[in-house]
Amino acid sequence: MSRPADLVQGTLDMLLLKILALEPMHGFAVCQRLKQVSGDILQVSDGSLYPALHKLEQEGWITAEWKRSVNGRRAKYYALTRLGRRQLEKEADQWGRLSNAITRVVKLREA
Amino acid sequence: MRPEHWRYTIPLRLRSLFRRTDADQELDEELWDHVQRKTEQYVANGMAWREARRVALLEMGGVEQTKEKCRETRRLNWIQDFVQDLRYGFRMLRQSPGFTAVAVVTLALGIGANTAIFSIVDAVLLQTFAYPDSDQLVLIFDVPLHQPHALSGISYRDFSQCREQSRVFSEMAGNSFHDLTLTGAGEPSIVNTADVTPQIFPLLRAKPLVGRTLLPEDGKQGAAPVAVISENLWHGRFGSDPALIGQSITLDMRPFTVVGILPASFRYPDGAPRQDVWISIAQDPLFGPRLSQPGSRVLAGIGRLKPGISLTQAQAEMNTLGTRLAKEFPAEDSGMTIRIEPYRQFVVGDVQFPLLILLGAVGLVLLIACANIANLLLSRATSRGREIALRIALGAGRARIARQLLTESALLGLLGGAVGVLLAACGVWSLRPLLPSDVMRINSIHVGGSVLAFALLLSLAAALAFGLAPALLATLSDLPANIKEGGERTGQRSGQHVRGFLAIAEISLAMVLLVAGGLLIRSFALVTSVNSGFDPKNVTEAEISLPQFQYATPQQWTTFSDELLARLHAQPGLRDSALAAPLPMDRQGEATMAFSIVGDSPLPAGRSPTAHYATVSPDYFRMMRIPLLLGRFFSDQDSPSNPQVAIISETLARRYFPSQDPLGRQMRFGFPPNSNVSREIVGIVGDVRDVALSRKPVPMMYVPFAQAPLYGGEVVVRSSLSAASVAAGIRQAVRSIDKNLPVTDIESLDDALGQSISQERFRTFLVGSFSAIALALAAVGIFGVVAYSTSQRTHEIGIRIALGAGRQEILRLILGQGMKLALFGLGIGVVAAFLLTRLMSSLLYGVSAADPVTFASVTVILLTVALTACYIPARRAMRVDPMVALRHE
DSSP: OOOGGGSOHHHHHHHHHHHHHHOOEEHHHHHHHHHHHTTTSOOOOHHHHHHHHHHHHHHTSEEEEEEEOTTSOEEEEEEEOHHHHHHHHHHHHHHHHHHHHHHHHHTOOOO | OOHHHHHHHHHHHHHHHHTHHHHHHHHHHHHHHHHHHHHHHHHHTTOOHHHHHHHHHHHHTOHHHHHHHHHHHSTTHHHHHHHHHHHHHHHHHHHOHHHHHHHHHHHHHHHHHHHHHHHHHIIIIISOOSSTTGGGEEEEEEEETTOTTOOBOBOHHHHHHHHHHOSSEEEEEEEEEEEEEEEESEEEEEEEEEEEOTTHHHHTTOOOSEEOOOOGGGGSTTOOOEEEEEHHHHHHHHTTOGGGTTOEEEETTEEEEEEEEEOTTOOSSTTOSOOOEEEEGGGOTTHHHHTTOTTOOOBEEEEEEOTTOOHHHHHHHHHHHHHHHHHHOHHHHTTEEEEEEEHHHHHHHHHHHHHHHHHHHHHHHHHHHHHHHHHHHHHHHHHTHHHHHHHHHTTOOHHHHHHHHHHHHHHHHHHHHHHHHHHHHHHHHHHGGGSOTTSTTGGGOOOOHHHHHHHHHHHHHHHHHHHHHHHHHHHTSOHHHHHSTTHHHHTHHHHHHHHHHHHHHHHHHHHHHHHHHHHHHHHHHHHHHSOOSSOOTTEEEEEEEOOTTTOOSHHHHHHHHHHHHHHHHHSTTOOEEEEEESOTTOTTOOEEEEOEETTSOOOOTTOOOEEEEEEEOTTHHHHHTOOEEEEOOOOTTOOTTSOOEEEEEHHHHHHHSTTSOOTTOEEEOOSTTSTTOEEEEEEEEOOOOOSOTTSOOOOEEEEETTTSOOSEEEEEEEOSSOHHHHHHHHHHHHHHHOTTOOEEEEEEHHHHHHHHTHHHHHHHHHHHHHHHHHHHHHHHHHHHHHHHHHHHTHHHHHHHHHTTOOHHHHHHHHHHHHHHHHHHHHHHHHHHHHHHGGGGGGGOSSOOTTOHHHHHHHHHHHHHHHHHHHHHHHHHHHTOOHHHHHHOO
16 A cells, blocks of 8 residues: 555645545545545545645645534635636646656557 | 745744743643643652652753754744853853953954944945035036146036036036125125026036025026025024025125025035035126127036936037037137036045055954954963863854854943944044145044944944854863863964964065055155155245236236235245245145247147146245256336246257257247237246146246236245244235235145145055054964963973973974064065055056065064064063972863
8 A cells, every 4th residue: 555655746636626626625524535536545645635635725726714514613725716626727738748658658569 | 935834933933932931831731731641650660759759850860951952943043042042151261351451452453444434435436416416516627738737727618518518418507716805794704605607506406404595596697686595604604594585695895696595515615615606607706798809718516417328428528519619719719629527526536545555454353353353262261271172062052153153242342342432433523633634634534324324234244253262162172081181282283373374464465565554654654755846944924815806907906916925025034935826836726837949930729738837926926946957037127118028947948949059039928818819938947746746847938927927826924933923924024015815824834835735645654553552463463373382382391391491492393483474475465565555556656566664664663663572472481480380281
């Protein structure tokens, strides 16, 4: 199981943005969703999640709002902004190119 | 970041800045909420609540640390960091009061000296002149065609012609000065009167406080006499009475109607010490009649160039006008032309360069001070190495640490700057009487707004200069080595190099300053030891000015002077007295006149030789101990009814009568309208330095006062009596002839001469002091480096001694290290001094900028001081007890 700490900081941002692109949710939910969607492979440590979320907020890619959830509990909900969507597309693009390149190298026939 | 970003992020950042506690609370809530949810999830999976909570907290990795990381993402953190740095810096400085005191004092000396000099530069050079658009102002002179440096005034006729015909000036005016006697409202007093053409007020954009200034009609001959008085006079003499406008005052026994008051700040020229009254020059009792004499060049001209007109354009037009005037009025103007000079240049020209040299010198002192402090900081930084390494290990970024160290330096800089400003203010206040009095605008030298801004900038720049190196060095230090005990020593290597380099730099800078100071001191010594041509010891001078209304004719002037000299001679102790106008190196300037030699082929006009002129009483030469070389002195025989005679100086004889006997020849010269009077040369006297001690003697011609009287002059008395008794005696003699006549400017001739070299003296004193400070600082610097390195090497020295090294050997080791630095510095300093002192060769008299005597003596002084500075730590090293040294780290 790859530890989330091995993730390059940039890919963490991209993953978080994508999760939030699905729907606005609070930090805990983001963490859960990522784990679930990736089949337990990608897990963000709590200590890195929140600083990353706050940084995304500083950059203007997500906004935050305190809302009451379904069961009446208060939580800080994050949502993707228009800028964030553009950033997500850009990063996904970069990631695609990078992973293709790596795949090509790995798939080379050995002599 | 693109603008759209800002819309989202600025409110966010502002919020976190201003409502820090709110943002903090939210962060807290958010993280604890996460922990809570996680706990619930684990509980739902079957864990005990306590265990679930523990795991959840562990997974969070420490709520506080996470919070800090979140906070760090908010980039406005830097302000909070800065405040923290400041507080930490203050604490650090307070913890080592010795270091702080030394650093602050060193810095205060450097910054204070710079601020003081800058305040002078600011007042004299930088502040905008009192008149708006003063760069359009030019002074207008008449000069002989082939001697463009012999500036003289212009005649009223030429002035009017210029005004009519010139197209480059938006306004032209002229002025002169006279002291008139104000009577009527209280005691009679002398008022300094500016005789002006009315256009000077709009030209200088002068606005009256009350009433009006002069109008063009007031300038015409025969107009009703009116006067404008200064605010100071209005206040002092008339009690600021608003009803004064329209009333009449009496100047030299003539009534003038007061029409306006000018503010106290208005003067012409810019730095004139005192101005009381302005009247139209046509109304002046002395100059008024001279206006119609076309050869009488009484006006000092000033003009304001039209916008867009360049100096060259204007000068070209003046040349054309000059030629036209010479052709139209050959009797007075042939051979002359008109020359203009920018007003600003004229006023500050002489002073600019020496002031800049001073600024450079004092800048060097500051550099040395900064190097010293950098050294101090370096030694502190390496001893704080462990503290810094720990902080890095605990997660502080290197940039953060460097920032904190720089903040500490900035604090030090500002503290030093504050004390420095205080020092500067005291310095300026106490130096003011020493300042050369002919420096313009001396009254506006004070530590004001722009000077404080300069001090602030300088403090910060200095802080950066001395703080950068230690900060960089500290953060680049090797981490593991520093945390270990004794690891500090290994971190010394690069530090030691830098410190050695700094010490070398200090010594070379000090060398440059010392050479400059030495050169100036030698030059000043030479100037003061120069033979002035006369003996000023125990001589008192006093100025007498005969008011026009009482003494209108030359006969009255002669009668007065004869009577005065007789009364002086009658007083015991004052027998050695004479009258002269002007005296050598007179503050009010010299009289220059063209002359021609009868019998020589006539020279074209404008090419006549000129010489300095003085009218003297017969005993003058004897009294001043000016030697007679040939012929005779003046005597009572030389009266107006006898043939006109003259005495010439040695230089004049040698230059214009080469290998001939001048005695018996005739010369033509004189004040208009007597410029063609021929006088027989009856004697040759020794040269006198007439212009300045540092200038070679000029050709001089003397006439007897009886044959060429003036309405005023200087009384000179040589006496062994006290200065007060002499002054009283002179006053008494004058009063016994005319009780209303004031005697002004009584001072010893030595003092007056001192004034003529006051600029040199001031410069020499300042640069000498700076070099002394620099030497002290450099000595401290080299002492610091050697002492520190020695203390760090205590261990090594202990080993050496234990292994059998003699004490002398240790001494030589340490001394050698120090002297190596000193010699390097000396070498660089000599080269630098050689290159740089060439810049100030114009300030030196009789000494070349590469004077070997100065260089040699300065080298000796510097080496001696360096040796002494190294000796103390060397002796301490000698006495190291190897047992003690080996035991400690």
